[in-house]
Amino acid sequence: MxxxxxxxxxxxxxxxxxxxxxxxxxxxxxxxxxxxxxxxxxxxxxxxxxxxxxxxxxxxxxxxxxxxxxxxxxxxxxxxxxxxxxxxxxxxxxxxxxxxxxxxxxxxxxxxxxxxxxxxxxxxxxxxxxxxxxxxxxxxxxxxxxxxxxxxxxxxxxxxxxxxxxxxxxxxxxxxxxxxxxxxxxxxxLDRAAARWAALAATVVAVATYGLPFRLNIVLAIVAALIVGMVTDRTPRWVAP
Structure with missing residues (x-):
């Protein structure tokens, strides 16, 4: 090193x-x-x-x-x-x-x-x-x-x-x-709008599906956060030079 x-x-x-x-x-x-x-x-x-x-x-x-x-x-x-x-x-x-x-x-x-x-x-x-x-x-x-x-x-x-x-x-x-x-x-x-929207979506879904067995509400909340985060992400995509 x-x-x-x-x-x-x-x-x-x-x-x-x-x-x-x-x-x-x-x-x-x-x-x-x-x-x-x-x-x-x-x-x-x-x-x-x-x-x-x-x-x-x-x-x-x-x-x-x-x-x-x-x-x-x-x-x-x-x-x-x-x-x-x-x-x-x-x-x-x-x-x-x-x-x-x-x-x-x-x-x-x-x-x-x-x-x-x-x-x-x-x-x-x-x-x-x-x-x-x-x-x-x-x-x-x-x-x-x-x-x-x-x-x-x-x-x-x-x-x-x-x-x-x-x-x-x-x-x-x-x-x-x-x-x-x-x-x-x-x-x-949560320093970007996409991250904040994803966190909000995860919170809403997790609370709304709280009664599901095996903590499936956590899984659904993560899926919702990923979808919302990708949809709202406005970060420019990097292209290889």
Whole structure:
């Protein structure tokens, strides 16, 4: 790693660390939810490390507890995580030149904060000449620094929640803490009209379909948000030079 790459990595790490309390809290609440479900400690740890998606984990846990078929659990998790398809499309234009294994690793490490902060800082992909001139791949290492910070904070919070769950009474209102952590994640993302319309659509649909079983209202809310977000998005499309 060159000095420029180290500098970019450290800058990205520090950028994400500013939201450490929010990420730790959300991971902690998710870890407690896993520990208090039907999962064993080893299963909860494996889920935390491999899945690394709090909303998907929380959506899948009640389905696992009631013993629903694996295909239903996978479909629900896929629907809840549909936003990562959008994230992948957004980053594809920036990093399509990377080998597949590195793109897969970037996909695993990408979370909400890291994607939105990166796109906000670098809304337009580099041209071919700019990329060749940037021999240190500063953008990539800045993103990796953010991703590693996010991943490490999340895992610390999640694993702490798994091991400390038995010591924490349900009366502490951890669901409320989790909701506050989610709000802290979501609000900075509502910086465009399309994002605000999508959030409004998701809220209306989630409330209107609250009585559906298996938390299907969440799935419908996500679908509604994706549709409304794509319809109302007026961001100019990037065309390769």
């Amino acid at each position: 060159t000095s420029e790459q180290k500098r970019a990595f450290i800058e990205g790490f520090k950028e994400m660390s500013r939201f450490g309390v929010t990420i730790l809290t959300w991971g902690f609440v998710t870890g407690i939810a896993m520990a208090k479900s039907s999962l064993t400690v080893h299963q909860a740890l494996t889920m935390s490390l491999l899945v690394y998606a709090g909303s998907s984990q929380l959506a899948a846990l009640p389905l696992i507890t009631v013993g629903l078929p694996i295909w239903m659990i996978l479909i629900t998790s896929f629907m809840v995580n549909l936003r990562f398809v959008i994230f992948s499309l957004g980053l594809q234009a920036h990093f399509s030149y990377l080998p597949m294994w590195r793109r897969i690793l970037l996909g695993y490490m990408t979370a909400d904060f890291s994607y939105f902060f990166y796109i906000k800082r670098y809304p337009t992909p580099q041209s071919t000449s700019e990329r060749h001139a940037d021999k240190d791949h500063v953008r990539l290492y800045w993103l990796i620094g953010m991703q590693f910070s996010n991943w490490a904070l999340w895992q610390v919070g999640s694993i702490a929640g798994i091991f400390l769950a038995s010591q924490i009474p349900n009366s502490w209102g951890l669901e409320f803490a989790g909701a506050i952590a989610l709000l802290a994640i979501i609000i900075p993302m």
